[in-house]
Amino acid sequence: MGENKDRMLAGEWYLPDDEELGADTRRRSELCAAYNGNGGASPDERTAILRELLGSLGEDVRIRPPFHCDYGRHISIGDRTFVNFNAVFLDAAPITVGADVQIGPNVQLLTPAHEMDTERRRAGWEKAVPIVIGDNVWLGGGVIVCPGVTIGENTVVGAGSVVTRDLPAGVLAVGNPARVVRSLTG
Numbered sequence: 001m002g003e004n005k006d007r008m009l010a011g012e013w014y015l016p017d018d019e020e021l022g023a024d025t026r027r028r029s030e031l032c033a034a035y036n037g038n039g040g041a042s043p044d045e046r047t048a049i050l051r052e053l054l055g056s057l058g059e060d061v062r063i064r065p066p067f068h069c070d071y072g073r074h075i076s077i078g079d080r081t082f083v084n085f086n087a088v089f090l091d092a093a094p095i096t097v098g099a100d101v102q103i104g105p106n107v108q109l110l111t112p113a114h115e116m117d118t119e120r121r122r123a124g125w126e127k128a129v130p131i132v133i134g135d136n137v138w139l140g141g142g143v144i145v146c147p148g149v150t151i152g153e154n155t156v157v158g159a160g161s162v163v164t165r166d167l168p169a170g171v172l173a174v175g176n177p178a179r180v181v182r183s184l185t186g
Contacts, residue, residue, distance in 0.1 A: 007127075015125060035050065036065040050063060053072040057077055058077055058078045058079035058080070058099060059079045063082075063083040065085070069091050076094070076097065078099030086106045088108045090110045091111060100135055102139070107145075111130060111147050113126060133145070140157060140160070141159045142159055146163060149164070152170065154169055162178060164178070170185040
């Protein structure tokens with residue numbers, strides 16, 4: 001592996017514009033184009049494309065096209081998860097989605113973070129921090145999950161919310177930034 005890809009996967013600052021990461025991007029672009037543009041494909045053909053694109057794909061996963069990602073291979077999706085139209089999973093770091101998760105339309109899971117220093121940002125430096133979505137989570141339409149966030153199992157995030165910090169299991173969270181408004185247990 002090249003230096004920038006090693007740095008990216010280690011969660012360190014890296015420059016994304018290198019040859020090896022470019023090859024990974026081209027692979028993803030071809031597979032996403034095949035998945036998103038293949039309306040006549042059978043469910044088995046679509047699943048085969050997803051299995052090649054993603055790092056791990058559980059049983060009975062449904063992803064409605066169009067689906068967009070950075071690399072694909074850093075995404076793991078658990079059994080029976082549903083991802084609605086226009087999902088964007090920027091997986092420069094691992095994105096782990098549990099089983100039985102419901103993801104609304106236009107949801108964004110964003111692992112990259114950019115430099116706050118203007119000179120380094122202009123030079124292109126970025127890093128990525130993993131996202132973890134627990135089992136049986138529901139992300140309403142238009143939810144944005146920021147780098148490094150973990151959402152506990154059985155949590156619901158209301159439509160349009162921006163999740164900037166970890167959310168515990170079994171709560172309802174809404175807003176920008178998303179705040180816990182109540183427990184969903186007992």
